[in-house]
Amino acid sequence: MLPDPAELIACPTCDALYRARQPAAGERAVCERCHTVLIAPRARAGMSIIMLSLATLILVAGAINFPFLRISRAGFGNDASILDTALAFTEGPLQLLSLAVLALIVLIPATRALLTLYVLTPVVMDRSPWRGAAQAFRLSEALRPWSMAEIFSIGCAVALVKVADLANLTFGPAFWMFCVLTVVVVVQDQWMDRWSVWASLDREAAT
Amino acid sequence: MRDLGKDIALTARDAGLVACTRCQRVWPMAEDRCDRCGARLASRDTGSLSRVWAWWCVGVMAYIPANLWPMLVTRTLMSESEDTIVGGVIELMHHDAVGIAIVILVASVGIPVAKFIAIAYLALSVRRVTLLSAHRRQQLYEIVEYIGRWSMIDVFVVAILSALVQLNVVASVNPGPASLAFALSVIFTMLSAQAFDPRMIWDRIEESARSEGGEARPA
Structure with missing residues (x-):
């Protein structure tokens, strides 16, 4: 006889069925046959993730406003901000690409940070979830592969090597902020445990 | 194909259940929308x-x-x-x-x-x-x-x-x-x-x- 479906967890990759339970501290629950990580909680992850989300928002705002890169050669100079970079595709249909790049490196990382704050703040404060928290979390998870801040920063490295022997380069504060942003986004993804968030949304909604 | 034995698992589908691939919640096969996260459910995406x-x-x-x-x-x-x-x-x-x-x-x-x-x-x-x-x-x-x-x-x-x-x-x-x-x-x-x-x-x-x-x- 199977237990209540609410106590089960199915591996999203291979559909194997398990009885879900909270792993002991420092342990992870892994699917036995396909080795997908199912549950990987971290102590006090909620508060840390909220702090990292706030940091993301501040860094995005800063990276947009401060100077990003400057080059100069033979008396000519040029500044490029992050927005200039995202909007570099100006001719005809290439403008679509400007929109896409802006979304991938600025809008989607910031949106995910906002959604995460919306979902986790009431959970951490032991309140009942705000309206639409489940949908917000689902959207945030769906957006994850489209958040490409870390790829952009590797792109920076490649572009800078290409330019380095052509002209003099100066790094603005936005450049360093973006580097930190990359680390923050990656660490936040490492700490986020989907099962724990869903379980806490369920628990808070029930009380 | 004897060595496949250890890889046989009880799947949600065999148990008459359907799993939400977004939030991993498990529902009876008859459900078509996840009540927790709102994602559409399909035991196998045909x-x-x-x-x-x-x-x-x-x-x-x-x-x-x-x-x-x-x-x-x-x-x-x-x-x-x-x-x-x-x-x-x-x-x-x-x-x-x-x-x-x-x-x-x-x-x-x-x-x-x-x-x-x-x-x-x-x-x-x-x-x-x-x-x-x-x-x-x-x-x-x-x-x-x-x-x-x-x-x-x-x-x-x-x-x-x-x-x-x-x-x-x-x-x-x-x-x-x-x-x-x-x-x-x-x-x-x-x-x-x-x-x-x-x-x-x-x-x-x-x-x-x-x-x-x-x-x-x-x-």
Whole structure:
């Protein structure tokens, strides 16, 4: 006889069925046959993730406003901000690409940070979830592969090597902020445990 | 096929349940929408392979002009040059920037081509007996999912160069039409990989076990 479906967890990759339970501290629950990580909680992850989300928002705002890169050669100079970079595709249909790049490196990382704050703040404060928290979390998870801040920063490295022997380069504060942003986004993804968030949304909604 | 024994699992489908792939909540088979997160439920995504192939085809189609059209248009005092992806790599080789040339070559040619082949192989292997075990195909799928986004790096390089290198008559760099085709190809291929339902990799294990007359299965 199977237990209540609410106590089960199915591996999203291979559909194997398990009885879900909270792993002991420092342990992870892994699917036995396909080795997908199912549950990987971290102590006090909620508060840390909220702090990292706030940091993301501040860094995005800063990276947009401060100077990003400057080059100069033979008396000519040029500044490029992050927005200039995202909007570099100006001719005809290439403008679509400007929109896409802006979304991938600025809008989607910031949106995910906002959604995460919306979902986790009431959970951490032991309140009942705000309206639409489940949908917000689902959207945030769906957006994850489209958040490409870390790829952009590797792109920076490649572009800078290409330019380095052509002209003099100066790094603005936005450049360093973006580097930190990359680390923050990656660490936040490492700490986020989907099962724990869903379980806490369920628990808070029930009380 | 005796050694498959340890890989036989009680799946949600065999238990008469359906799992939400977004939030992993399990529901009775009759439900069609997850009550927790609102995602649509499907025990097996029957349209999955058609969508994989549809995105795969447009991805391959966009990849052709991405290689034929210029990616970057560079103007300096004396000259104007239009570089395709491969042309840019050769240019870098001439400038002794071999490391960067390899990064660009791997990210813009190696990874996209390998991804097309890997997705096609995964989609074809759902319906027939394959050399690679389910574990290997699962790993292949995870690699494709993880690495797909990184092809976008070339588009970002073009964006940074075009925004930065605008030195009046001395030198200027502008994006070419291949950048749009290449970005579309990367996006379509990502959608193709996302449309693939990895549960199909594992289903045949249970099916072959069942046809062999029901081996002992762990519950």
